[in-house]
């Protein structure tokens with residue numbers, strides 16, 4: 001077990017730089033998920049930790065030792081690949097034990113450890129089979145056992161669940177988490193599935209186009225996205241976004257009509273500033289004073305429902321606010337919203353997010369947000 | 373599309389059978405010819421029923437051709453070529469596919485070009501080298517007018533001389549390269565993570581995975597080397613180094629010398645020479661098919 005420290009690491013293929021200076025400290029025993037859209041450089045970062053890619057600039061240290069110049073085998077990492085990468089001609093037992101065999105572990109000891117690892121992932125009865133005779137989920141377990149058996153300092157996972165069907169994926173997700181709770185080994189898990197990242201990880205790293213957008217716990221990531229990108233990437237359906245201007249008296253005037261109340265002390269902003277306003281579908285509140293709201297001047301947005309999706313416990317309502325797409329999520333037990341009818345909606349001031357229009361960074365006052 | 377109707381079954385089997393008959397008929401006639409004495413073989417038409425002289429024809433052919441010796445020579449050459457070829461092909465393809473070094477592509481194309489230069493085309497220079505294996509080095513030094521006084525290293529009338537030139541072709545390298553390119557990259561990375569060095573990966577992973585390829589290449593190379601005629605004829609002039617195919621030529625006395633061919637013995641010799649490659653094909657074919665069924669990448 002060891003901590004992993006990534007310091008200003010860059011990666012270029014020829015002239016094109018694909019990872020632009022990434023820094024990340026992973027404390028010992030932490031489960032970190034690297035989350036981001038396809039092609040953002042997640043795998044590249046993981047492979048640089050593993051030693052499968054050279055590090056163009058910067059430093060990676062595992063357990064305090066800089067590993068830039070070390071071979072993969074000297075780094076003490078075990079990796080689970082997306083397509084499992086099992087050796088097709090070896091039995092499950094040989095697959096699991098190969099690393100030990102290469103390391104020169106005696107046969108009896110090797111057998112004991114292989115059986116133990118197989119027991120951990122419930123594979124004992126399959127030890128004599130070949131990978132070709134296993135189902136996808138079982139192969140996945142072999143890949144896990146192969147990593148476990150080496151007792152590595154760091155576990156690396158590159159989208160290990162993406163080849164499984166939805167149900168199995170959820171089950172394996174739980175198993176991976178359970179395994180981590182038991183082994184307490186530092187783990188880095190690459191995925192583009194936010195549900196995976198949010199449920200598995202202690203710490204989520206959101207990457208975009210070769211840079212880190214935010215490093216936070218799943219809860220903070222959801223509640224306090226550090227940038228417009230993170231806000232739009234985390235949560236499904238994505239956060240509603242609209243441009244607006246800060247007005248005096250704790251309000252934000254939405255372009256195209258409507259007004260929302262905010263708590264000016266929560267943000268580092270000045271009156272008259274143009275911002276992007278974000279509101280999660282599940283934070284939207286239907287205005288109970290529907291008809292006379294305009295008369296009382298209560299801040300709200302106009303919303304016209306167009307489409308309803310029942311998802312069991314929740315109901316998603318898609319529609320328009322002015323000319324913009326807008327989504328609302330509410331409990332399935334709440335009353336139906338008739339399509340085509342204009343409704344007024346707002347959100348609690350604490351649940352409204354503001355982002356700088358050019359940099360996309362959150363304007364939330366960090367000190368206050370943390371105090372909450 | 374698989375269709376099963378009695379009529380179609382009958383037709384396909386009939387076609388299959390007639391193909392088999394067409395293939396086997398000449399060999400059958402050869403076999404019959406070895407069972408008659410010379411006058412009977414030379415009658416027209418030759419009888420298609422076996423005669424009673426089989427043993428004496430076969431033993432005459434065996435002693436005349438000195439096959440006890442020649443078959444061993446052929447076996448050594450064929451096995452040598454097969455093993456050497458597979459080793460070199462696998463290693464060179466491994467280097468080309470899995471290592472990044474300058475000149476790698478050039479190297480591959482240089483090897484590839486030899487596909488266009490079969491032994492028959494380069495037979496004169498090859499013979500010159502076989503006559504003195506150090507000659508290319510000497511030639512290189514003599515360009516700079518240096519005589520480094522290397523001894524002459526003659527490969528004529530030796531197994532080395534028979535085997536080496538037959539190993540140097542690109543087919544195997546090419547076959548292995550294509551195979552290695554189909555092996556998923558993650559296997560290599562996985563082996564790296566497991567701590568296996570390049571040779572370990574080659575030996576533990578690539579070689580077992582390519583067993584099917586190896587069987588195919590072995591069959592092809594064994595038969596190819598066994599059937600070589602021109603090269604052994606050139607580099608060997610001592611009787612004890614003759615290969616079986618060259619000996620065949622000696623059993624059928626040329627009409628130039630006024631002798632009628634002794635067909636019954638010649639046919640027996642032909643069959644003797646055919647048997648070892650046949651055994652190799654049959655043996656490896658079973659293995660080959662098993663490999664096809666089991667392996668899944």
Ligand SMILES: Nc1ncnc2c1ncn2[C@@H]1O[C@H](COP(=O)(O)OP(=O)(O)OP(=O)(O)O)[C@@H](O)[C@H]1O
Nearest residue numbers: 013018036037038039040041042043044045191192
């Ligand atoms: N060998 C390579 N040569 C050149 N460019 C590469 C190479 N490998 C990756 N890239 C580029 O680097 C970028 C990051 O790739 P990477 O594989 O890390 O993405 P990723 O975030 O893992 O995406 P995905 O979710 O699709 O796996 C991509 O734009 C890709 O095109």
Ligand SMILES: [Mg+2]
Nearest residue numbers: 042043044158
């Ligand atoms: Mg990837």
